[in-house]
Amino acid sequence: MGETSTTAAVIGAGPAGLAAALGAGKAGADVVLAAPPQGVASRTPDLRTAALFAGSIALLKNLGAWSQIAPHSAPILAIRIIDDTGALLRAPEVVFTAGEAGYEAFGWNIPNAVLVSALMAAAGAPGSRVRVLETAGITGLSLGGDLARLTTQEGESFQARLVAGADGRNSISRSAAGIATRTWQYPQAALVTTFAHTRPHRSISTEFHRPAGPLTTVPLPGDRSSLVWVEAPDVAKGLATLDDTAFGNALEERLQGLLGGVGEITPRAVFPLSGLTAEAFGRNRVALVGEAGHVIPPIGAQGLNLGLRDAATLAECVALALARGLDPGGAGTLDDYNRRRRPDVTSRIATVDVLNRSLLSSLLPVHLARGFGLVALKTFAPLRRIAIREGLGPSGDRSPDDVPALLLADGVRLLSERAAAKSHSSAA
Ligand SMILES: Cc1cc2nc3c(=O)[nH]c(=O)nc-3n(C[C@H](O)[C@H](O)[C@H](O)COP(=O)(O)OP(=O)(O)OC[C@H]3O[C@@H](n4cnc5c(N)ncnc54)[C@H](O)[C@@H]3O)c2cc1C
DSSP, X not given: XXXXXXXXXXXXXXXXXXXXXXXXXXXXXXXXXXXXXXXXXXXXXXXXXXXXXXXXXXXXXXXXXXXXXXXXXXXXXEEEEEEOSOOSSOOOOEEEETGGGTOSOSEEEEEXXXXXXXXXXXXXXXXXXXXXEEOSOEEEEEOSSSSEEEEETTSOEEEEEEEEEOOOTTOHHHHHTTOOEEEEEEEEEEEEEEEEESSOOTTEEXXXXXXXXXXXXXXXXXXXXXXXEEXXXXXXXXXXXXXXXXXXXXXXXXXXXXXXXXXXXXXXXXXXXXXXXXXXXXXXXXXXXXXGTEEOOXXXXXXXXXXXXXXXXXXXXXXXXXXXXXXXXXXXXXXXXXXXXXXXXXXHXXXXXXXXXXXXXXXXXXXXXXXXXXXXXXXXXXXXXXXXXXXXXXXXXXXXXGSOGGGSTTHHHHHHHHHHHHHHHHHO
């Protein structure tokens, strides 16, 4: 008997892979998602939270995951930047409010573990086209013909026309497709945790700009916040090994009383800061999604927002290919995907890099430029509105046709309408 064959296989059941699987399913593809057996993932819990912007929230709604996530998430209504660099020119405190740019909220802060389990539940819900294949991992990927052939660690094989490689920064699907990367390191690491505090956060996320990197608090439900504290790697490691009382005192001092006393602290984790970008996001039947295609430092909350836009764009490319009777894993579809993702990913990587390096630099002109930038942002409302829209992703002022349908309200209906329209126009 021949091997089973599916339209799309997704390698990696992190948040980007799950969204890609659900998105491709909404686009009309039958999807096999390679995921670890239930319970295995929880042995290495993801302690991070992700601040996700409005487009990502719309995607989660369209994928049927939001109702499970909403009770565990907190809105971000304002972002405050405090210059704590000790530079000669101390920039004024700048507060951006979502309301001034016409948004209900900048986004919502969501624990990664909640996000993954809600997306997994949506994958298993009635009507889903996603079949979850429990495996310790995909170990073989052979590409080259009209179908990709995948082999699991347990020795099971199956075929797919398209492979969504969402297998993280050390992606085997990227190497199998022969896609080279550019990588770089920063002399920094991010310490993450969540903590209780005695003063309310008032739904404000605060960024302290410090010489070693930013320290950011992001609201969680109740009087709790998540923390991303960027430091030199040895300092971050030292902070991670302090006992809770000593760590609470150090944090309280850094927060300058902003959130009052620091209470219960959850386990801490440290992530070295690095960057990666793939030379192509699609080739040889493989479309790279999430950190398999790009890794970006956790500054400005861009990483997973980009990964979810990858998933939404891939879904649209698949919908269009299926509507036109084209190969969803063929070169045309993958070139289209690559072309549509490149500007968004490149511009986010560049902005985050400049921001981060401006803090690390000891050069006075760099500090002055950053300081004047913040003064301009504080005093000039139109500039602030532009900065807000740019920070939140591609939806800003652009035409809805530039934005993947799955990022828009009622994106599933739009996706099928667009696919139907394209198939009519190509038939005509
Ligand atoms: C400190 C920190 C804070 C952050 N904060 C934010 C934020 O506020 N907002 C934001 O948008 N982003 C944020 N990010 C970025 C965000 O966390 C990442 O973009 C996101 O977690 C990446 O998801 P992913 O699904 O691409 O990769 P991963 O979560 O790494 O998932 C990859 C999956 O693939 C699986 N896998 C690997 N190899 C195989 C194989 N061979 N077979 C099968 N499965 C395989 C892995 O087990 C894993 O489950 C932050 C990052 C850090 C480090």
